[in-house]
Amino acid sequence: MGNIVNALKTGRVMVSDGAWGTFLFSKGMSAGECPDAWSVERFDDVAGIARSYSEAGADMVETNSFGASRFKLAHYGLEDRVSEINEAAARASRKGAGDKYVIASIGPTGKMLVMSKDVTKEDFYDAFKEQAIALEKGGADAVCIETMNDIDEAVCAIRAAKENTELEIISTFTFDRNSRGEFWTMMGLPPAKAARESLAAGADIVGTNCGNGMERMIEIVREMKEACPDAFILVHANAGLPENIDGVDVFPETPEMMAAYVPELIGAGANIIGGCCGTTPAHIAAIKRAVEVHSDGIAW
Amino acid sequence: MSEEILKKLAEAMYEGDSDLVETLTKEALDAGVAPGDIIEKGGVSALDRLGKDFSELVVFLPQLMLAGHAMNKLLQIVRPHLSEKEGASRGKIIIGTAKGDFHDIGKSLVATQLEVSGFEVIDIGTNVSTNEFIQKAEETGADIIAMSSLLTTSQYYMEDCIKRLNDEGKRGTYRVVVGGGPIRQNYAEKIGADGYARTAYGSVSLCKELMKKTPDTEFIAIDA
Incomplete structure (x- = not known):
């Protein structure tokens, strides 16, 4: 099995997976349960999610470890089980993904370095290191550090993975569009700087996830590509911007609607395309078909 | 004079500069500015503006947190000078x-x-x-x-x-x-x-x- 960056160097556009949280709820998880603990307790269900995406045509699948840092697991009194839970998450996706790549999810700690007296960058580094080592042990090919807002926190995670594992490193951020039409994270980080500083810290692939549908992701990718022309870029887009129906947020874009943006997204510079909130294996299958049509005539 | 201090105070509050807020708050009290005015015109007005700007994402979370910190500093200094009614x-x-x-x-x-x-x-x-x-x-x-x-x-x-x-x-x-x-x-x-x-x-x-x-x-x- 080669690595992801080498595959991208051939010019190939790859497809990633879709949402995990909603999938877990559909398999019976209830509010208040620790989603990450399911990798241990409901291993086959978790592996089944990875399999669904793999069968839908994803070239890589994530893991059920978004909240499996010691900081997040502490909410459930599980902070002493970081290694076990992350290793199980990687094994579950490895089992479900077959010969596809496993990109292991690492989400934010939920703590803020700014103005916080009780956490330091060293604490973050140690927590991410512990998580990344266990994910590698469980069979991951890469870490996908995602939904980041703060460049300092992302850099801690990138360095922790870089210095302690052989994993490839993906680093993606969540941006909002402000009243002037600019993209920023809530910590005040723009796409260009996020990409530049992630690469400088050792990330192999940068990008953006959540917060936006495909249409806005195109603009974000353009900004990253302009700042870092040689960067490989991953997009995990929501199924559009949520619409409120009877007090509940619904993600409006169908698989076909999302897939229709694929050519423009590739044109903007995206190398890996997948989904985030509101996306399903059907969305990923449609994105896969669109990527194949776009790449038609090029043999892999 | 007092308008001038309050204006500067509101600016320091918006920037989240706790040290400057502390200095200007004391200066305002010394100059005889009403404690209620210091809170409203020097503090709350700036936070209102900041809150609105954050909701439009033209300022960001760190600035908002710094300003919250500065506001607490202002309140610490001003509170002992408030009448019972004002302090309620x-x-x-x-x-x-x-x-x-x-x-x-x-x-x-x-x-x-x-x-x-x-x-x-x-x-x-x-x-x-x-x-x-x-x-x-x-x-x-x-x-x-x-x-x-x-x-x-x-x-x-x-x-x-x-x-x-x-x-x-x-x-x-x-x-x-x-x-x-x-x-x-x-x-x-x-x-x-x-x-x-x-x-x-x-x-x-x-x-x-x-x-x-x-x-x-x-x-x-x-x-x-």
């Missing part, structure tokens, strides 16, 4: 994130904005059960129960809390407000809350308005 709290608020949800940042932001606007705020953290909300409200004699949720799976507990208050005949004692990423005005109205604000900035005017009314009378929404 606008109302007591119990705030927390609903059960099953550990998201802290948005809720804390609302708590800070309410606190620096003169409310007495008791932040009971995240993953708060219906029991805890009601128990804490009773213990502290709260005027308002404020519930936050970023997860659609936790918003059920907002409904649950209001239902429990109704069932136990306590609904008339507390004003209930709800907010958070996926929470919308029509949902808040449907579950029988007293009010909803879209942003942390809006929550301040919402709570001020609600304190003028008795609980469970009319629904107020602030779409800002």
Whole structure:
């Protein structure tokens, strides 16, 4: 099995997976349960999610470890089980993904370095290191550090993975569009700087996830590509911007609607395309078909 | 002279410069500026502007937190100079994130904005059960129960809390407000809350308005 960056160097556009949280709820998880603990307790269900995406045509699948840092697991009194839970998450996706790549999810700690007296960058580094080592042990090919807002926190995670594992490193951020039409994270980080500083810290692939549908992701990718022309870029887009129906947020874009943006997204510079909130294996299958049509005539 | 100091103070507050806020607050007191004016014109006005700018994402979270810190400094200095009436709290608020949800940042932001606007705020953290909300409200004699949720799976507990208050005949004692990423005005109205604000900035005017009314009378929404 080669690595992801080498595959991208051939010019190939790859497809990633879709949402995990909603999938877990559909398999019976209830509010208040620790989603990450399911990798241990409901291993086959978790592996089944990875399999669904793999069968839908994803070239890589994530893991059920978004909240499996010691900081997040502490909410459930599980902070002493970081290694076990992350290793199980990687094994579950490895089992479900077959010969596809496993990109292991690492989400934010939920703590803020700014103005916080009780956490330091060293604490973050140690927590991410512990998580990344266990994910590698469980069979991951890469870490996908995602939904980041703060460049300092992302850099801690990138360095922790870089210095302690052989994993490839993906680093993606969540941006909002402000009243002037600019993209920023809530910590005040723009796409260009996020990409530049992630690469400088050792990330192999940068990008953006959540917060936006495909249409806005195109603009974000353009900004990253302009700042870092040689960067490989991953997009995990929501199924559009949520619409409120009877007090509940619904993600409006169908698989076909999302897939229709694929050519423009590739044109903007995206190398890996997948989904985030509101996306399903059907969305990923449609994105896969669109990527194949776009790449038609090029043999892999 | 006093207008000049207040203007500079508001600017320092907007920039979140605690040291300068401290110096200018003392200067204003020495110059005889009314404590109420220092709070309103030097502090709250700047935070209002900042809150609005954050809701439009033209300023960012770190600046908002620094300003909250600076405002607390200002209040520490000014409070001993307030008359009993001026120093009175606008109302007591119990705030927390609903059960099953550990998201802290948005809720804390609302708590800070309410606190620096003169409310007495008791932040009971995240993953708060219906029991805890009601128990804490009773213990502290709260005027308002404020519930936050970023997860659609936790918003059920907002409904649950209001239902429990109704069932136990306590609904008339507390004003209930709800907010958070996926929470919308029509949902808040449907579950029988007293009010909803879209942003942390809006929550301040919402709570001020609600304190003028008795609980469970009319629904107020602030779409800002």
